[in-house]
Amino acid sequence: MIHFDNISLQIHGQILLEQAHLQIAEGDHVVIRAPSGSGKSSLLKLAVGALPMSGGSVRVHDLELSDQTVAEIRSRIGFIGQEPTLGAENVKDALLLPFTFKVHQHNKPAEELIFQTLELLHLERSILDKPSKRISGGEKQRIAIARALLLNKTIFLADEITSALDPASKAAVITALFRPEITLLSVSHDPDWINACGRIVEINKHKLTEAAP
């Protein structure tokens, strides 16, 4: 499903990853556990071509990441950052933002589906009318997750997405994402999240290694 082969990554002259490998199968829920600054978030960014690799290759499904395939790969992956940017003035526009782009234009979700997705993530319907600036960090994280769910993605890259959530909201997010049809590569320090993941990967001496759950 996602293959990192021989990946090398340097940022500002500092080596973060060197000839690292990681294979993620369909339905795997993987968390990367490593100290800050070791390249966890950068690995997620590599997969969607948001950071330049120093060497190696990334494959998602049958597509090898290149300038020809990057748009297709991005359209298949739901990428959610730690402090997601909503990219629109109010929450409803932010939620529907991807459907203003040509690639998703014809898949605009029905209102009922939007309400169900909000409910699934413990969000009130009234949040749709709020200005994006006025909602909390935790709400922002869940709106970004809702947006990816509405896009019907089955591959998620999630970078510390429960960091601003209360226990009930966190449980709701875990229920929404840890499903057999979803493949998940995540970065987290949260014990509940790590427990929910079937695989734990660590970064040791610039390599990606499996750790016991």
Added chain:
Amino acid sequence: MIVEMDIISTVSMYALLLIPIGIFIWLQMGLVKETILSALRMTVQLFLVGLYLKYVFQLNNGFVNLGWVIIMMVAANSSVLGKSGLKRKLFFWRTLIGISVSTFIVSGWFVLVAIRPDPFYDARYMVPIIGMILGNCQRSNVLSLERFYSGIRNNEQEFMTYLMLGATLSEAIRPYLRTALKSCVNPSIATMATMGIVSLPGMMTGQILGGAMPMAAIKYQIGIMLCIFAAMVIAAVVNILLSLRVAFDEYQRLRPNIFQ
């Protein structure tokens, strides 16, 4: 006919400089040298241009006129890139095309459709009209490029979010293109709205001083204002669109090395 200023009366105008220079000395601002040097530069440049234009007007040859216009465009382009914070080497040809296309379209419309001088390349019309368009668009050209690229650089996470959500490059840049265009046209919209009340425009004043009837001068002024406005928008959009290829890499990431 205009009252000609002789050399003594021209020199007498420099006496006015004594007041600001006196104030600079009093406030110990240290701008005296710069002021004198700039005034001297202006004098030399304008005399040389005056001399040159005298021959250009006498010769009135289409190719010479075009040559002079190209020199003006290259100079305007260099100045725009220098002030926009972008690397001159990377963008030079692309912004030169943007500036030339916009200037030729609007000045061509003004000269060929509205004024229709004979010959159509008459230096008396072509040179000052293109000069006014270039001069007045310079600030907006700088502003649009600077706002566009700094907008993306300062909101890189937001820009990447658009890409991650499936936007193509042209969809992802649209919010920044809108902001850049607004920042360059808003002052002009305000200027047009107050023209004649708050400001008496330079071209009109020049023509009236040159002996034209106010109503004739006004028509030219309206023409030139509309030209400037259209040129501004065309140049801003063409400059930005043509620069995308050098500014973004094959993964649509903004290249960090495009800034000075």
